[in-house]
Amino acid sequence: MRWWLYRLAAAAAFLAAALALRSPAPLRFASGGRFKVALFADLHYGENAWTDWGPAQDAASDHVMATVLDADKPDFVVYLGDLVTANNVPIPNATLYWDRAISHSRRRGVPWSTVFGNHDDMPFEWPPEWFSPAGIPPVHCLSAAAMQTSGCSFRGTPRIELMKTELNRDGADGLSRSSVGPQELWPGVSNYVLQVLSHEKQQDPALLMYFLDSGGGSYPEVISSAQVRWFGNQSQSLNPDGRIPELIFWHIPSTAYVKVAPKSKTEICKPCVGSLNEEDVAPQEAEWGMMDALAKRSSVKAIFVGHNHGLDWCCPYEKLWLCFARHTGHGGYGDWPRGARIVEIAEKPFSVHSWIRMENGSTHSHITLS
Numbered sequence: 128m129r130w131w132l133y134r135l136a137a138a139a140a141f142l143a144a145a146l147a148l149r150s151p152a153p154l155r156f157a158s159g160g161r162f163k164v165a166l167f168a169d170l171h172y173g174e175n176a177w178t179d180w181g182p183a184q185d186a187a188s189d190h191v192m193a194t195v196l197d198a199d200k201p202d203f204v205v206y207l208g209d210l211v212t213a214n215n216v217p218i219p220n221a222t223l224y225w226d227r228a229i230s231h232s233r234r235r236g237v238p239w240s241t242v243f244g245n246h247d248d249m250p251f252e253w254p255p256e257w258f259s260p261a262g263i264p265p266v267h268c269l270s271a272a273a274m275q276t277s278g279c280s281f282r283g284t285p286r287i288e289l290m291k292t293e294l295n296r297d298g299a300d301g302l303s304r305s306s307v308g309p310q311e312l313w314p315g316v317s318n319y320v321l322q323v324l325s326h327e328k329q330q331d332p333a334l335l336m337y338f339l340d341s342g343g344g345s346y347p348e349v350i351s352s353a354q355v356r357w358f359g360n361q362s363q364s365l366n367p368d369g370r371i372p373e374l375i376f377w378h379i380p381s382t383a384y385v386k387v388a389p390k391s392k393t394e395i396c397k398p399c400v401g402s403l404n405e406e407d408v409a410p411q412e413a414e415w416g417m418m419d420a421l422a423k424r425s426s427v428k429a430i431f432v433g434h435n436h437g438l439d440w441c442c443p444y445e446k447l448w449l450c451f452a453r454h455t456g457h458g459g460y461g462d463w464p465r466g467a468r469i470v471e472i473a474e475k476p477f478s479v480h481s482w483i484r485m486e487n488g489s490t491h492s493h494i495t496l497s
Contacts, residue, residue: 151301154203154238156326156333160474165201165467165484167192168378168433168451169209171246171458173216173224177264185227187457188465191486192231195455195467199484203304204232205338207433207452208244208378212459213283213344214251221247221284222292229293233302240336241293241305242317243286244378244433245343250283286316286345308340312353315340320361325474333474335371337361341379341411341432348379352415359420369426372477374470380432382410383418384449387442400494401440402483403453403463409435421447428479429496431468436461439468439483441494448496453483 156162170188175181196204210228213221225247232239290307297303308318323334337358342348366373385408387399395401421427422445429441429448436459441450453466466485473480479496 151238151304153324154304154321155324156472156474157202158326160326162203162323162334162472162474163199163201164203164205164470164472165195165199166205166207166376166431166433166452166470167195167228167455167467168207169244169436169454169459170206170228170456171209171212172228172456173221174212174458175215181458184457185224188455189227189231191455191457191465191467194486194488195469195484196231196235196237198488199469201237201469204237204239205376205431206239206241207376207431208242208341209246209433209456209459210241210244212246212249214246214249216251222289225284225289225293226296229297229303233297236302238302238304240303240319240321240338240376241290242338242376242378243289243315243340243344245348247289248283248286248344250345283345286314286340290316305338309357312340312351312357314346315342315351315354318354318357320365322365323472327474332365332371334472335362335366335373335426337373337375339375339377339417341377343379347413348411349413350377350381350411350415350417355416355420358417362424362426366426369424371426372472372479373424373427374472374479375421375427375430377430377432379411379434380408380449380451381418381430382414383444384408384432384442385410387444387449388438389440389442395440399440399442401438401451401492403437403439405437405461405463406435408438418444429470431470437463439466439492441481441492441496450481450496 211221211224306319312318317340321336322332325331325333388408389395391407395404427447431450433452436454438451439453452468455467466483470481482490482493
């Protein structure tokens with residue numbers, strides 16, 4: 128009988144160890160009380176793969192992220208939507224490009240999270256020039272078998288498939304902190320919250336980071352009223368007294384960004400801070416209460432978005448800040464120099480300091496979001 132109990136205990140210990148290995152270590156402020164986040168927005172991998180230009184753009188995007196990661200050495204990375212230009216990807220599965228986008232964080236052992244943009248799950252858009260006398264150029268499919276059956280696939284890759292592929296590869300080792308959100312928020316997928324623990328009180332969260340799917344691509348560009356209710360429930364459960372500071376991340380700016388935006392192509396003046404103001408804000412299609420919910424919470428300090436490649440400013444709104452990241456990828460429209468927004472949070476006293484790190488290594492637009 129004793130041998131049976133011994134084997135059972137050994138099996139239980141092995142299972143516990145295996146589960147522990149699969150459970151990611153919690154995000155935590157460093158010993159100095161700081162937590163640094165790099166925002167990579169609008170990478171747009173996979174464009175025009177049948178030309179020399181497309182692969183060269185992807186290689187340039189690789190260089191931007193490598194420069195930022197090696198210069199700032201962030202504790203965490205947020206991929207802020209439009210990792211791929213799925214409407215320009217003629218292969219059966221855009222996860223190949225998605226995986227390339229996040230590979231730079233993986234190689235350096237830096238944990239990350241992803242949110243969806245409007246291009247990530249778009250169906251393929253046939254280039255008009257393919258119907259010219261030159262015809263369709265050679266297109267590289269995923270496999271020879273795909274070519275022999277129905278040719279390349281132009282269906283696009285659904286959000287849920289992109290996210291599950293990422294989690295199947297990187298979720299177990301704890302590097303990917305992304306999540307398939309609640310089913311009731313469908314068709315939105317990237318809706319979840321992450322806690323960053325205190326460096327002093329080991330089990331107490333000192334920061335909450337909310338990630339929301341702002342739509343686009345396969346459905347309208349909007350944050351739904353269901354997402355507003357979900358945020359209310361989560362924030363009330365995790366932070367009922369508003370004691371814990373909160374940061375918010377999604378891809379497409381809300382209509383509130385339009386209200387505070389400097390006039391396009393003019394100088395950015397205080398209280399706004401930034402260097403790029405080359406276009407009008409392209410907001411979500413409707414506002415269903417999310418900005419009201421956020422503005423009412425004094426614990427919400429800032430919202431970070433991408434989408435507009437020609438904007439990189441932060442402007443105050445009510446008691447919080449509305450910030451754009453910086454166009455990181457060399458895919459997508461615009462020929463402005465690429466870079467990334469860095470966000471450094473200090474635990475005590477709490478503060479949020481941010482700046483832009485450029486692909487040439489320089490920094491600018493330093494601002495304290497308080």
